[in-house]
Amino acid sequence: MALFGPVYSGLWVYCPIGGYLDHQKVIDGLVSGFHKLGGKLREGVEVNTISVMDNSKYRINSSDGIIEANIIINCAGAHAGQFARYSKAEQSFTSRHHELLIVRPRKPFPENCPWLIDIDNQVHTRPDGAGKALVGGFLGNNETTELQEYDFPISEDWKQRVLIAAERSFGLIDCNSEVLEHWGGLYPGTVDYQPVIEEEKPGLFTAAGFSGTGLMHAPAAGLIIKDLVKFGKSEKINLAAFSSKRFETLKSVSEKTGF
Known part of the structure; x- marks a missing residue:
C-alpha cells in the first residue's frame, strides 16, 4: 500500500485478490x-x-x-x-436517495487503488478503469425518501460538494475532474x-x-x-x-x- 504513504498505515481493510462486481x-x-x-x-x-x-x-x-x-x-x-x-x-423499511459519479481526473486514477471510504465525511471512491473513478457519498445527508413520487433526481450542488470532499479526503481526485456520468437511485434498507x-x-x-x-x-x-x-x-x-x-x-x- 505504498500508494498512500505512512499516513494511512493501519487504517484499512484490504484484500489483494478482491475486485468489483459487474452487477x-x-x-x-x-x-x-x-x-x-x-x-x-x-x-x-x-x-x-x-x-x-x-x-x-x-x-x-x-x-x-x-x-x-x-x-x-x-x-x-x-x-x-x-x-x-x-x-x-x-x-x-426505508429508502434513501443516493447519487454516483463516474469522473476522469486530470491525473489518471490508479488502477491498483482499493475502494476508499471516508466514514467521517461520508464520501467514497474507487477505480473504474482507464484512469476513471467512481465517486459517491451521502455527505451527512441521509434522510428517508418517499417512494410515491420518486423520479431518480440528480443534484448539481451535490456533484460539486462530493468532488470537493473526495479531493480533501483522498487527494486522488481534483474538484474540477471531468464528470462522465451522473445518476441517482435508491439505497434501500431499514431504520x-x-x-x-x-x-x-x-x-x-x-x-x-x-x-x-x-x-x-x-x-x-x-x-x-x-x-x-x-x-x-x-x-x-x-x-x-x-x-x-x-x-x-x-x-x-x-x-x-x-x-
Missing part, C-alpha cells in the same frame, strides 16, 4: 441459472397488493392479472415495505441498517433491507431462504437478530454510517 453480469448469470432449473420469470409485471385467501394461499393482484401462490418471497428491495403491511416491519430475513407468516418470507449490499449478500440470503422454505429453519446462522419483531422494541440505532 448486470451477475444478475444475467443468476437469471440464466434460474431458467436452467425450470424457473419462469415474468418481466415488467408490477405487484399491486398481496392478500391471504381462506385456504392459506396468497392472492397477488398484479399488472398481469391475479396470481395465486402457496409461497411468496418478498425481496422487493426499495419497495419491500409496501408488501410488509402484514407486520410492524412496514414502517421500518437500523440491518436486513429482515424471516418467515413472517406461513408461506410468506422476507429477505430485504440490506442497505446497499444486497447483491453481495444475495447468495447467502438465497441459501438461508431456501432452508426456511424447505425446512422451516436455517442452521447456517441465528436469524433472531434479523427478525422484524426487533422493531417492536428498538430504542436506538448503534450504526448510522451510510455510503
Whole structure:
C-alpha cells in the first residue's frame, strides 16, 4: 500500500485478490441459472397488493392479472415495505436517495487503488478503469425518501460538494475532474441498517433491507431462504437478530454510517 504513504498505515481493510462486481453480469448469470432449473420469470409485471385467501394461499393482484401462490418471497428491495403491511416491519423499511459519479481526473486514477471510504465525511471512491473513478457519498445527508413520487433526481450542488470532499479526503481526485456520468437511485434498507430475513407468516418470507449490499449478500440470503422454505429453519446462522419483531422494541440505532 505504498500508494498512500505512512499516513494511512493501519487504517484499512484490504484484500489483494478482491475486485468489483459487474452487477448486470451477475444478475444475467443468476437469471440464466434460474431458467436452467425450470424457473419462469415474468418481466415488467408490477405487484399491486398481496392478500391471504381462506385456504392459506396468497392472492397477488398484479399488472398481469391475479396470481395465486402457496409461497411468496418478498425481496422487493426499495419497495419491500409496501408488501410488509402484514407486520410492524412496514414502517421500518426505508429508502434513501443516493447519487454516483463516474469522473476522469486530470491525473489518471490508479488502477491498483482499493475502494476508499471516508466514514467521517461520508464520501467514497474507487477505480473504474482507464484512469476513471467512481465517486459517491451521502455527505451527512441521509434522510428517508418517499417512494410515491420518486423520479431518480440528480443534484448539481451535490456533484460539486462530493468532488470537493473526495479531493480533501483522498487527494486522488481534483474538484474540477471531468464528470462522465451522473445518476441517482435508491439505497434501500431499514431504520437500523440491518436486513429482515424471516418467515413472517406461513408461506410468506422476507429477505430485504440490506442497505446497499444486497447483491453481495444475495447468495447467502438465497441459501438461508431456501432452508426456511424447505425446512422451516436455517442452521447456517441465528436469524433472531434479523427478525422484524426487533422493531417492536428498538430504542436506538448503534450504526448510522451510510455510503
